[in-house]
Amino acid sequence: MKTNIAQRKAAASGSAMILALIFVTVTLIILAGALGWATTSTRLTGRNVEYFRTEAAAEAATEKVIAAIATDYHEQGDWYVQASLDRYSQLIPNNVENAVWSNYEFSDAQGHSSRTYVKFFPPGGDYKVLTSQFKGLSGWASTYQVISNARQLDGPFNITGGLLQEVDVATIPLFQFAIFYNLELEICPSPPMTVTGPVYCNTNIYLSPGNTLTFQNDVKSAGYINLRKKTDDPSVTTAGTVIFNAEHDDRQSPLTLPIGTNNTPAAVRQIIEVPPVTELASSPLGKERFYNKADLIIAVNGVGAVTVTSGLYDTFRTVVTNTQAKLFVNATNNSFTDQRMGRVMKVTQVDISQLREWDRTNTVINPTNYMVGGTNYHHIRIVYVYDLRTNSVVRLVNGDTLLPQGLTIASQNPVYIKGHYNCPAPTRGTHDTTATLPAAVVADAINILSANWNDANSALGISSRNATPTTVNAAFLAGIVATTPSYYSGGVENFPRFLENWSGQAFTYNGSMVVMYESKIATSPWPGTGTVYNPPIRDWAFDQNFRDVNKLPPGTPCAKVMSRGRWAMIKPGTSG
Numbered sequence: 256m257k258t259n260i261a262q263r264k265a266a267a268s269g270s271a272m273i274l275a276l277i278f279v280t281v282t283l284i285i286l287a288g289a290l291g292w293a294t295t296s297t298r299l300t301g302r303n304v305e306y307f308r309t310e311a312a313a314e315a316a317t318e319k320v321i322a323a324i325a326t327d328y329h330e331q332g333d334w335y336v337q338a339s340l341d342r343y344s345q346l347i348p349n350n351v352e353n354a355v356w357s358n359y360e361f362s363d364a365q366g367h368s369s370r371t372y373v374k375f376f377p378p379g380g381d382y383k384v385l386t387s388q389f390k391g392l393s394g395w396a397s398t399y400q401v402i403s404n405a406r407q408l409d410g411p412f413n414i415t416g417g418l419l420q421e422v423d424v425a426t427i428p429l430f431q432f433a434i435f436y437n438l439e440l441e442i443c444p445s446p447p448m449t450v451t452g453p454v455y456c457n458t459n460i461y462l463s464p465g466n467t468l469t470f471q472n473d474v475k476s477a478g479y480i481n482l483r484k485k486t487d488d489p490s491v492t493t494a495g496t497v498i499f500n501a502e503h504d505d506r507q508s509p510l511t512l513p514i515g516t517n518n519t520p521a522a523v524r525q526i527i528e529v530p531p532v533t534e535l536a537s538s539p540l541g542k543e544r545f546y547n548k549a550d551l552i553i554a555v556n557g558v559g560a561v562t563v564t565s566g567l568y569d570t571f572r573t574v575v576t577n578t579q580a581k582l583f584v585n586a587t588n589n590s591f592t593d594q595r596m597g598r599v600m601k602v603t604q605v606d607i608s609q610l611r612e613w614d615r616t617n618t619v620i621n622p623t624n625y626m627v628g629g630t631n632y633h634h635i636r637i638v639y640v641y642d643l644r645t646n647s648v649v650r651l652v653n654g655d656t657l658l659p660q661g662l663t664i665a666s667q668n669p670v671y672i673k674g675h676y677n678c679p680a681p682t683r684g685t686h687d688t689t690a691t692l693p694a695a696v697v698a699d700a701i702n703i704l705s706a707n708w709n710d711a712n713s714a715l716g717i718s719s720r721n722a723t724p725t726t727v728n729a730a731f732l733a734g735i736v737a738t739t740p741s742y743y744s745g746g747v748e749n750f751p752r753f754l755e756n757w758s759g760q761a762f763t764y765n766g767s768m769v770v771m772y773e774s775k776i777a778t779s780p781w782p783g784t785g786t787v788y789n790p791p792i793r794d795w796a797f798d799q800n801f802r803d804v805n806k807l808p809p810g811t812p813c814a815k816v817m818s819r820g821r822w823a824m825i826k827p828g829t830s831g
Contacts, residue, residue, distance in 0.1 A: 302412050309405045309416030310824055312348070312359045316371050316403035317420045319346050324399060325817045328424045329513050330539050332815075333380050333397050336424065343373045347403070358409060364402045364417070364830040372402035372830060382804045385425055388507055388818060391453065391473060393804065394425040398820065404827045417827040421820040427510065428804075428811045430695065430730040430767040433472065433797035434747055435510075436460075437520055437771040438737060440476075442468060443484055443492050444748040444793070452767070452797025457509040461485045464495035472797075473502045477509040490743040510814035512771070514540040524734065524772035526812065527697055528667045529641055536567055545665035545697055548810040549639035551575075551620065555586045555603050557643045565620055566639070575619050583609035586642065589650070591713040593702075594754060594787045596646075596779050602671075603642045605664070607654035610635070614658050634660040636809035641667050649698070651676065661693030663809040669777040670698035670733075674706035677728040684726055686796045688765050693800070694729035695808035700777035701733045702752040703762060713754070717786060722755035726763040728798065730808050734774035736781065745781030748793065752777075757791035765798040769812075 320343045328336050347369055350357035363372035379397030384390075399422055406415040429435050433452025434442075440456040442448070445465035452472050454460075459478035462468060474480065480503055484492050511518040514526065515538075526543045534540065536547045546552070549566040556562070561584055563575035589602035614620075614635045635658055640649045648669045654676040662677075664670065675683055677694045705722035712719045731751060738744040750768050784790055800806040 302414065305407055305410045305412050305414050306416060309359075309407055309410070309414055310418055312356075312361070312405035312407070313403040313416045313418035314420075315348050315356075316346070316361050316405060317401040317418055319348060320344075320371050320373060320401045320403075321420060321422055321817075324401075324422065324424065328817065329815050330515070332513075333395070333424060333426070336399070337375055337379060337397070340373050340375060343401075344370050346371055358407060360406045360408055362404045362406075362415075364404065364828060366828065372400075374400040374402075374830070376400065385423070385427070385818075386820075388475070388504075389425065389427065389816070392427055392431050393802065394427040394813075396423050396425040398423050400830075402825070402830060415827040417825045417829065419821065419823045419825045421822075423818050423820055424815070425818065426813045426815050428801070428807050428813050429510070429732075429769050430801045430807055430811050432767055432769070435767070435769045437511075437523060438735065438773065439478075439485065440770075441485055441488070441738065441744055441746040442748065443488075443490070443743075443746045444468065446793070448748065448793065448795075450797075452799075455507075455510060457511070459485075460505075461488075462497045463488075463492040464497065465493045466495045467498065468495060469498040469500065470503070471500050473504075474499060475502070475507045476505040477507050479505045485738050487740050488738050488743050489740055508816065508818075510816055512543055512812055513815045514543050520772040524775060526771070527665060527699065543812065545637065545663070545810060546639045549637045549665065550635045551638045553580075553584050553603070553605065553638065553640040555640075555642040555644065555647070559586050559601075559644060561586050561603075566637070569620075573620060575617075579613065579617065579619065582613050583607075584640075589710070591710040593648075594713070595752065595782050596777060598646050600669075601642070601644050601647045602650050603640060603647065603668075604650045604652060605638070605640060606652055607657060607662070607676075609653070610638070611656065611658050634658065635662075636660045637663045637665065639665050650704075651696070655679070657692045657694055659692070661809055663695040663697065665695075665697040665810070667699060667776075669700040669702060669774075670696055671702040671704055672696065672727055672729075673704040673708055675726050678726040682726070684724055684761060684763050684794075686763075686765055686794075688728055688798050688800050691728045691765075691798075691800065693806050693808045694766075695732065695811065696729050697732040697810075699734055700752060700774045701731050701750075702754065703727065705755055705757075705760070708755065717756045717789065720755045722753075722757040722760045722791065724761045724763070726765075728765045730767040730769065730798070730801070730811070732769040732771060732812065734772045734777070735770050736778055737773055739780075742780040749781055749790075753788040753790065756789045758789045760791050761794045762791035763794045765796050767797060767801055771812075 347361040348356040362368045363370040376398040380395050402419045404417045434454045436456045439458045440460045443463045447466045449469045454474040456476045460476045460480045463484035547567045552564050554562045563580040564571050565573035583606050586603045649666045650671040652673045677691050679690045705725045707723040
């Protein structure tokens with residue numbers, strides 16, 4: 256029997272060759288697919304890279320415009336921003352800033368090259384409830400939309416990216432806060448304490464109460480909210496309870512006054528000082544000075560001579576005679592010992608009831624006053640007082656009822672309020688402010704003297720300085736003596752200063768407490784209790800009137816801020 260071995264070998268060899276060809280073919284197909292996928296993936300990656308580069312370039316263009324809006328708004332205000340839209344539209348990144356921008360073409364949403372689209376949404380400057388981080392507050396706000404289209408000139412895919420940003424610029428009255436601090440904020444009271452309005456701090460907050468500290472509204476800090484005392488605080492505190500009944504957020508944007516580029520506490524204090532003769536009243540700082548806001552200037556020189564004039568609105572040219580000025584201001588025969596300061600203080604005393612009467616009848620500041628039916632009546636709403644004598648202070652007396660349009664008293668000196676202030680008799684000791692008038696006191700430091708205060712007893716022991724219940728309804732803006740390793744600042748609980756034995760007596764307060772700087776004159780540290788004073792029952796509340804723009808105190812300082820709204824990558828050539 257014969258076996259055809261050669262034939263079988265040929266058949267096996269052919270099958271192997273066919274199988275190998277199949278494997279090669281499949282491999283080539285897979286390789287081709289992989290190469291195709293890699294090519295497509297590389298192309299897609301290239302497109303994505305170019306797309307995101309153009310979007311980043313478009314964002315850079317919008318950011319350049321937004322930076323200009325922020326600067327102009329801070330220094331000049333909303334009206335200036337609205338008048339500068341065409342100038343903003345010409346702002347695009349350029350190769351002077353960075354050589355990379357020479358490789359990009361910019362256009363606005365309407366096809367105009369080398370331009371950025373900028374739109375203002377009228378009406379602007381409305382007083383309205385704000386959103387974003389300032390929700391719950393109100394301010395004069397406007398919205399601006401900024402759009403840029405960008406194309407990479409050497410990009411292989413010829414992609415144009417479009418980006419939109421919207422920003423709100425807002426002017427926020429600071430007296431909308433129950434507590435606002437431009438310094439580190441400490442609240443470490445021994446008895447229970449409740450804060451009834453919003454709290455904002457431009458640095459850090461330290462909370463270490465001896466009992467229960469309750470916040471009924473938002474608490475925000477540009478630094479951190481610390482549930483402990485400040486490290487430098489040498490006082491001994493016990494661990495009480497802090498209750499937040501609303502939001503409490505840190506790392507927020509700081510709120511600063513529009514006084515220029517330097518908003519340090521030392522610089523901000525200049526808003527209460529007499530301006531130098533070389534400073535323009537129209538400068539950013541000049542606009543914020545209470546001296547320039549005032550309707551009436553009361554000046555006491557180094558030897559006690561009093562001069563009273565009209566304010567900037569009248570170019571300070573109208574002089575009130577000494578005979579008339581003496582009706583409401585007295586800079587002689589008044590002095591007392593401030594035991595915290597450890598000095599005898601010379602007093603410029605302003606009688607609010609007499610000032611109100613003089614304002615009602617005088618024809619000096621008001622050539623045609625409302626008493627005789629005049630239409631050109633100029634109400635006094637802001638009075639600036641300064642005393643250049645050594646160890647001098649300002650004291651307000653008989654302030655139960657203020658002037659008809661409200662009243663702000665401002666001074667670079669410490670100010671002392673004696674007795675009830677802006678408080679009609681039926682509402683004393685209550686939080687009913689429906690019958691009050693818009694009021695503020697702005698000073699180096701603010702001190703409360705009860706109606707029982709007697710200058711003759713001021714140097715005697717604390718048992719000779721017993722207070723009686725007192726109510727004050729006014730916003731306070733003043734300085735403090737900050738905490739050091741040697742002494743505690745006294746905290747918010749001791750922001751208004753006391754010189755009497757208030758044990759068992761209530762100090763009822765409705766207002767807003769704003770600390771913008773350190774005291775420059777009243778620099779003696781918080782003395783503790785028992786000798787200089789004993790603390791009152793602190794019956795304090797935020798004055799809800801300050802939520803109404805028509806009830807804000809005259810000359811209320813405002814922070815100018817910009818908050819960001821919508822951000823979106825949009826189709827090129829469209830306007831949102």
